[in-house]
Amino acid sequence: MKKENNKTGHEMSRRDFMSYSALGLASLTILPSWRLPDGTKVAPSDRIVLGFVGLGQQGRSDFRSFSSCPGVQVAACCDVDSIKRERFRLDVTKWQKDNGMNERCDMYEFYEDLLDRKDIDAVEIATPDHWHALVAIGALDSGKDVYVQKPLAYTITEGLAVQTAVRHNGRILQMGSQQRSSAEFQQAIQVVRAGGIGHINEVHVRVGDPPKPFDLPEMPVPSNLNFNLWLGPLNDPKIHYHPDICPVVSLDPRQDEKLWGAWRWYEETGNGYPADWGAHMYDIAQAALGMDGSGPVEFIPQGYNGLKWATMKYANGIIMTEQTIEGHNADWRGINFIGDKGWLKVCRGSIECSDPKVLKKTQEEVKPGQYEVSSPHMQNFLDAIRGHHDPNAPVEYGASTNTLCCLFNIARELGRPVKWNPATLSFEGDKEAAAHRLYWYEYRRPYKLPYCDKRNNI
Numbered sequence: 001m002k003k004e005n006n007k008t009g010h011e012m013s014r015r016d017f018m019s020y021s022a023l024g025l026a027s028l029t030i031l032p033s034w035r036l037p038d039g040t041k042v043a044p045s046d047r048i049v050l051g052f053v054g055l056g057q058q059g060r061s062d063f064r065s066f067s068s069c070p071g072v073q074v075a076a077c078c079d080v081d082s083i084k085r086e087r088f089r090l091d092v093t094k095w096q097k098d099n100g101m102n103e104r105c106d107m108y109e110f111y112e113d114l115l116d117r118k119d120i121d122a123v124e125i126a127t128p129d130h131w132h133a134l135v136a137i138g139a140l141d142s143g144k145d146v147y148v149q150k151p152l153a154y155t156i157t158e159g160l161a162v163q164t165a166v167r168h169n170g171r172i173l174q175m176g177s178q179q180r181s182s183a184e185f186q187q188a189i190q191v192v193r194a195g196g197i198g199h200i201n202e203v204h205v206r207v208g209d210p211p212k213p214f215d216l217p218e219m220p221v222p223s224n225l226n227f228n229l230w231l232g233p234l235n236d237p238k239i240h241y242h243p244d245i246c247p248v249v250s251l252d253p254r255q256d257e258k259l260w261g262a263w264r265w266y267e268e269t270g271n272g273y274p275a276d277w278g279a280h281m282y283d284i285a286q287a288a289l290g291m292d293g294s295g296p297v298e299f300i301p302q303g304y305n306g307l308k309w310a311t312m313k314y315a316n317g318i319i320m321t322e323q324t325i326e327g328h329n330a331d332w333r334g335i336n337f338i339g340d341k342g343w344l345k346v347c348r349g350s351i352e353c354s355d356p357k358v359l360k361k362t363q364e365e366v367k368p369g370q371y372e373v374s375s376p377h378m379q380n381f382l383d384a385i386r387g388h389h390d391p392n393a394p395v396e397y398g399a400s401t402n403t404l405c406c407l408f409n410i411a412r413e414l415g416r417p418v419k420w421n422p423a424t425l426s427f428e429g430d431k432e433a434a435a436h437r438l439y440w441y442e443y444r445r446p447y448k449l450p451y452c453d454k455r456n457n458i
Helices: 014-028 057-067 082-098 111-115 129-141 156-169 183-193 227-231 272-276 278-288 375-387 395-414
Strands: 048-053 072-078 106-108 122-125 145-148 173-175 200-205 298-300 310-313 319-322 334-339 342-347 350-353 418-421
Touching: 048 057, 048 111, 048 375, 057 072, 057 082, 057 122, 057 375, 072 082, 072 111, 082 106, 106 111, 111 129, 122 129, 129 145, 129 156, 145 375, 156 395, 173 375, 173 395, 183 278, 183 334, 183 342, 183 350, 200 278, 272 278, 272 395, 278 319, 278 334, 278 395, 298 395, 310 395, 395 418
Parallel strands: 048 072, 048 122, 072 106, 122 145, 145 173, 200 319
Antiparallel strands: 200 334, 298 310, 298 418, 310 319, 334 342, 342 350
């Protein structure tokens, strides 16, 4: 696909970069020494240079988290919206100035141009879900480590392709599943695994409503947005521009997003709360059950034969349901582990147990936005890069949770049970499920998914 670079301000094409690469590399090496939390000194030569792809609310939040970690520099940013690119550049250069760094953050419309940069060590990805796989695989193939927001991908096959790419290239990938680095969730995992509430029989998880069909009216595309590039591989003709899916921002006057991108809530562009919050809560449930890299073997949608709650069954007999948690309203998102010796409930900032003695700490109040700024999780990623070892949320965990979330929605849309074999990554003789778009879909030309064998094994 030929890319036409419309350069404004500090935006660079590939040709520009080749001309100025020596200058760019020189300007980014003049950094102060830093100290890690344990007192270890980070020399300028050991700094990690980041590039950001996807510059909306989540991308800017991730920048704030990374910018609080010692030994980090930001070299470049990329988005399909020119105003978001400039806004991000202004935020980065202000941070650089405040910390005595050289003020420079190059802007790109096409992520491939950012990935061509040899001076960038790692890439942070906060695009809409349908772009996660292509950007992550491109970064991995270019020799870069990756921090990618959850869920890992839009489809099952995309998530598995990213997993293959990580191990093929020998790179580090951290999922943006920051609960993996949060004390209350770490403790919940430890207590359940250690048998603190006995043998687990059931797990109740509340994440929220599924996606709905795309029903937004079409509106004119603003000049600052490359909506065709935003669509990327999506090939559904029903998808068109509406400001809710690409929230409008401005610089003069300064006006940031008033809502999260609504692409999350539509079947054609996202997976709803089952992926948005499910990628967090199911992820913790999987970890506590010792099912990282695996998952349920059967998915039964709510309402099937009068079933009150959507239900997932594991091969070992454990039942996991998506439902309102006893003692909480429908807006409470968290997990209730039920064992033969008691129960344990956990959500953001709170953990409680039928036997308080098994817990080490009491609940904490969660401040607004606290979990969107997740510096410990970013620091864990940076430590993993420096030590070249898996982080708290490696790709296998992200791929299995992504598969679970997709299968949940496949069963719901088909209106019947769906069986899945986590060992062979295949459906149990179910051709209809294997043909579902959340398993695999034909990309819009000329996009192609690398490391993909379609895995249509039924």
